[in-house]
Amino acid sequence: MMQQVPKPLIAAVVWWPLVAYGQVDPAVLEAERARIEVVERCSRSTVAVFSQDGQGGGSGVVISRDGYALSNFHVTHSTGNWMKCGMNDGKLYDAVIVGLDPTGDVALIKLLGRDDFPAAEMGDSDLVRVGDWCFTVGNPFLLATDFQPTVAYGVISGVHRYQYPAGTILEYADCLQADAAINPGNSGGPMFDAEGRLIGINGRGSFEKRGRVNVGVGYAISINQIKNFLGHLKSGRIADHATLGAVVRSDERGRVIVDDILEESDAYRRGLRYGDEVIAFGGRSINTVNAFKNVLGIFPRGWRVPISFLHDTQRIDTFVRLRGVHAQIELEEMIDGDKPPGHEPPQGDEEKPENEKPQIPDALKRLLGKKPEMPDIVKEHYTAKPGYVNYYFNQHERGRVWRALVARGSYAGTGATWVIRGTTGMAEDFRLTFSDAEAAIRLPEGELRTELTGGLSNHAEPPGSGGMLVALSLWRRMLVEGPEKFGEVYYLGTEPLPGRDGLFDVLAAAYDDVECHFLFDPADGSLAALSLFLQEDVDPCELTFTEYREVEGRMLPGRIRVRHGDYFERIFVCEEYDLHGEDDGREEG
């Protein structure tokens, strides 16, 4: 028997959902509007990267208004030292390589021609949780012929993931895993959180037997790792990653135990030994080997990071200076190689058919031109120099740091010998006298004077200080002569200073046979610390300068602390400066 359905009911069936739609909760519409706004905003700062010759490309994201942009090393390796970058304003910009982190698969480039680029807002990838919404923006399969990026939404599938180096060197430590689509061509592009903050740089997928396309498992380098490396990337150099100088394993009780340790490492000098249990490292508690590797992966070579370990039953909390993973020559080989290392997916190394690589459309190839010649604007921002990715930016940063210092008052024109008088932390009167040629310290119990000849590395005076007198002499030399006349001085990048907040600009300086690191506070441009390395693999003599005050139109520290290793520490409260001594001050006092 056919059953008749009354017409009003049919109408109700048809209409009710529509009525319901008309009653959409304003919060829903607000969420929709907010999402559209976020996607629009993020699309503006996303970059489609193309090589000049049309042979490759990828994605990137602008992080500062003056045009600094992040991408993957394996993207810029295929594009070369300058590239074309399309943005969603429809324009194609020239861009130049700035710095590289080949191990972390990060490249810093600079877009040229504007000082008001739409920059992405930096997020905090340590706050990202599994289940958070995220989206990837970029140029998958190099589809963005009109430079309009592709947007894919997803959730964060995992955080603090460790992905072993694929094939050669590209290690994805502490990365974010998401199910938002990451395809070839997305490499170097941004991953944003739901509010549009930059939380990572997409670079990898778990590809296997299904071809080089997204299988719902993509990895992004965490933005917090990149923040650590940003200063190094801006230096126009090749950044290196770090090792503790120790190998760890997990034991049957799940503890992370030192399995091997280099005696030359700072960790060894700080007391870490075979069999010790690592409790915390880099500010995180350590329960697995992967957690340990994650921490190592996010710091540049040379950084000092906190570590806590159990030696026998004694807990030791200290800072260790991390060693480099690669020799300089190895780093240079990485960026000079023909084949971008780690271009293969993490699992599997089979040859992929050519047509699975992202292909540049023919129309764009014509636009990009076939015979690339470096445009003038790129020439203005590129200086080749052995050992550097782009020496132009090293000079640029070195100049920036120095100008900020001398803006507080120039030290040029002071005398050949500086004299400081004051009291030590032990309430003894002191006098420090130092010039290029000699240096002396006088205390109530007597005077120690040394002529700085025969190789500075031989002058570790006073005993136990690691070379305090040499450090003072070089301090004066740098302030008076400036980085151009001091010796070989380059901008190293940024690093933390234990006990102080933030990151400090570092100028690395070689003079005679020693090396010095000068740390500048970016907040006011002042010189915050100086580390003198008499030799490799020994503790430096560290001078920290605080309580700056103005003396004759120059800023000078009211307090100098000298440290060496764990046991040598002296405080000098500087009451009187004489910067015009032409003599050596021998007949004074």
Add this chain to the structure above:
Amino acid sequence: MRTRLRSLLVCAAIACAAVGTLRPAEVRASESLAGVIDANQPRMVKIYGAGGPRGLEPYQSGFLFSDTGHILTVWSYVLDTDHVTATLSDGRRFEAKLLGADPRLELAVLKIEAEELPHFDLATAVPADRGTRVLAFSNLFGVAAGEEPASVQHGIVAVKTRLDARRGVFESPYRGEVYVLDAMTNNPGAAGGALTNQHGELLGMLGKELRSAQNNIWLNYALPIDELRNSVEQIMQGKFRPSEEPPDILPEEAIDLAQTGLVLVPDVLERTPPYVDLVRDGTPAARAGVQPDDLIVFVGENLVHSCQGFRDELAHLERGTSFRIVLMRGQELVDVEIVFDGEEAQP
């Protein structure tokens, strides 16, 4: 009148569904999604066993469904070893014992010796329908190790359908209902993972990787808990157990392998899979239609792992008794009965 009432109910249901999909709670789900995920992570298990060569990853996923260490996972080569390890989300590692398996549903139940474990409850698992938003928990690609949490993906149920509608396209012995998902969930190592809705309620178990033989497209799907519950209960009650523990009493005169007419592949490994090498004409095996290259999976309700395991099973059968075996032929499961006539039963 009854019809009208029913129509009204339908209307109400549709209207509710329409409003339901637009609830602000769902739109703002990400606020609570992390919490839902955190609550389920302790129930996930990483399973390690046999495998190793490319394409045969020695790991898969699973989840706890009792506080005393019962783990639901897929029946696969990974479990085909004496040493299966289960790693809990807190990093604790356990030797897992295979309690039983149902190759028809491609499911297995493992047991670890632990108590007071966080777990899913199969009894309260809920059904899903087209459009249900889902979360997939698994250790795909073996990304996570130790205490590292499982990977989580999101998607929707594209359709609920019978997998055997795709017979000959997707090769799987499973013939029941599946949730086809729009997310790429069924990656290497993901099989055995948990599928939940957005509120974290259990819906199903992620199936093995499946690729269409016709167009090479990979299917992402999960098996509804409703389809698995009976079989799991039977395993818990002692059926489908592996034949590792010999019964106390052996018959005086047992079946000899030669009497069946079956010739197995040479037993060269510790656990040589019980593949049929050849079937002698005019024997019980030939009459039953057993073919060379068939893999013996079950004798009766007992799971068979190896040539030796099969011989052990026969040793428990009184000479002359008929018995059923389940064979894997390609991706098909074939059920046959081995029947002896009087003469064959004689020594």
